[in-house]
Amino acid sequence: MTPCDLNAQDAELAELRASVRCFLTDDREQHGWVPAVDAWLAGWDEEFSQRLGAAGFTGVTIPQQYGGRGLSHLHRYVVTEELLAAGAPVAAHWIADRQVAPALITYGTEDQRARLLPRIAAGSFYSAIGMSEHGAGSDLAAVKTKATRTDGGWLLSGTKVWTSGAHHAHQVVVLARTEPADPKRRHAGFSQFLVSCDRPGVLIEPIILMSGAHHFNEVTFDQVFVADADVLGDIGNGWHQVTAELSFERSGPERILSTAPLLLAVVRALQNGGVSDDRTLSDVGDLLAHLISLRQLSFSVARTLNDGRDASNRAALVKDLGTQFEAESVRVAAQLLEGQCTPPDIDTMLRTAWLHKPMFTLRGGTNEVLRGLVARGMGLR
Numbered sequence: 287m288t289p290c291d292l293n294a295q296d297a298e299l300a301e302l303r304a305s306v307r308c309f310l311t312d313d314r315e316q317h318g319w320v321p322a323v324d325a326w327l328a329g330w331d332e333e334f335s336q337r338l339g340a341a342g343f344t345g346v347t348i349p350q351q352y353g354g355r356g357l358s359h360l361h362r363y364v365v366t367e368e369l370l371a372a373g374a375p376v377a378a379h380w381i382a383d384r385q386v387a388p389a390l391i392t393y394g395t396e397d398q399r400a401r402l403l404p405r406i407a408a409g410s411f412y413s414a415i416g417m418s419e420h421g422a423g424s425d426l427a428a429v430k431t432k433a434t435r436t437d438g439g440w441l442l443s444g445t446k447v448w449t450s451g452a453h454h455a456h457q458v459v460v461l462a463r464t465e466p467a468d469p470k471r472r473h474a475g476f477s478q479f480l481v482s483c484d485r486p487g488v489l490i491e492p493i494i495l496m497s498g499a500h501h502f503n504e505v506t507f508d509q510v511f512v513a514d515a516d517v518l519g520d521i522g523n524g525w526h527q528v529t530a531e532l533s534f535e536r537s538g539p540e541r542i543l544s545t546a547p548l549l550l551a552v553v554r555a556l557q558n559g560g561v562s563d564d565r566t567l568s569d570v571g572d573l574l575a576h577l578i579s580l581r582q583l584s585f586s587v588a589r590t591l592n593d594g595r596d597a598s599n600r601a602a603l604v605k606d607l608g609t610q611f612e613a614e615s616v617r618v619a620a621q622l623l624e625g626q627c628t629p630p631d632i633d634t635m636l637r638t639a640w641l642h643k644p645m646f647t648l649r650g651g652t653n654e655v656l657r658g659l660v661a662r663g664m665g666l667r
């Protein structure tokens with residue numbers, strides 16, 4: 287039993303969970319991928335994503351008419367939990383499946399849905415998110431990338447930064463100004479564009495992590511033509527659309543389970559090594575109790591999103607508390623392993639977790655800023 291087995295009383299969800307586990311065990315045996323921490327950011331494996339798609343575990347919430355399974359966000363939650371707990375290499379399809387598909391379903395045109403959703407459901411279409419800029423991270427309303435009207439579409443100019451996966455992706459979903467900034471209405475005048483990475487004028491340059499890994503990019507758009515057919519949603523409605531998208535981005539199990547493969551491996555190793563002193567049992571118990579309560583909160587947000595209701599404040603809370611837990615879990619895992627002979631696979635996961643730890647609370651909006659959002663949502667500011 288893992289903490290993910292909670293809520294197993296729903297037979298349909300329990301069956302789905304069992305089928306994902308079965309797929310993962312078989313797929314790992316056949317293809318030999320190695321469980322990794324933070325694999326939803328770093329584990330880019332297009333063949334894995336396509337196998338997952340063929341098995342029906344991507345595009346879970348995409349309507350059947352567009353090649354998906356037409357199931358609920360709760361079903362998707364169960365699938366993503368299992369993928370994260372297994373440390374499977376899911377980065378390639380993650381963003382498209384998590385937030386581009388719901389955005390297309392809500393705001394996309396029929397042509398965009400017919401064109402993109404079947405590929406997302408198949409695990410073969412990859413997307414990056416172009417929101418942040420130099421000087422516009424926490425304060426996203428300071429975005430300067432702009433799109434100006436031209437015949438049949440828009441000309442896009444500006445530079446995005448920290449664009450995860452853009453060097454592999456098919457498209458970047460870009461947030462841009464389509465009206466000049468108005469200090470009195472800072473959130474007005476934004477729009478979203480679906481921009482193919484191979485369009486003339488798109489320049490993708492790597493930002494290399496201190497470990498030498500390459501996930502991030504700086505993406506420059508130099509007078510890039512974007513056809514009207516590739517405007518996502520309504521011109522001028524970009525802020526509202528992005529805020530809705532961020533609820534999906536912030537509340538999922540990836541804000542709690544980025545280090546789960548490490549934690550599960552550590553607990554198993556302690557168990558196998560017969561380590562059962564009071565201190566260890568108490569630390570493991572604390573960790574799991576914390577994880578389980580966070581998971582309940584995150585699952586409740588999935589239910590709210592499933593009902594089509596606004597969950598932005600609770601989504602921000604999940605992200606704040608969940609990513610603090612992720613960061614703390616790295617320290618506790620290291621402490622639990624002190625004095626033990628650490629197997630090489632756990633050592634590799636622990637090293638990666640230390641390196642990625644500072645990113646947990648930053649990505650998806652920093653925790654400090656999210657607390658402001660929660661306070662405003664409670665009428666406190």
Ligand SMILES: Cc1cc2nc3c(=O)[nH]c(=O)nc-3n(C[C@H](O)[C@H](O)[C@H](O)COP(=O)(O)OP(=O)(O)OC[C@H]3O[C@@H](n4cnc5c(N)ncnc54)[C@H](O)[C@@H]3O)c2cc1C
Binds near residue numbers: 421447
């Ligand atoms: C791993 C990772 C992946 C990412 N992927 C993407 C991506 O794919 N696409 C994308 O668009 N962006 C991406 N980002 C960018 C991310 O959204 C930004 O890093 C984040 O929004 C913070 O913006 P910033 O880095 O500009 O920091 P800043 O906004 O400059 O913040 C710096 C510090 O000041 C604090 N601060 C700022 N304002 C306030 C305030 N009002 N009150 C209190 N404290 C404040 C912040 O909390 C932070 O500690 C990614 C980031 C990471 C770490």
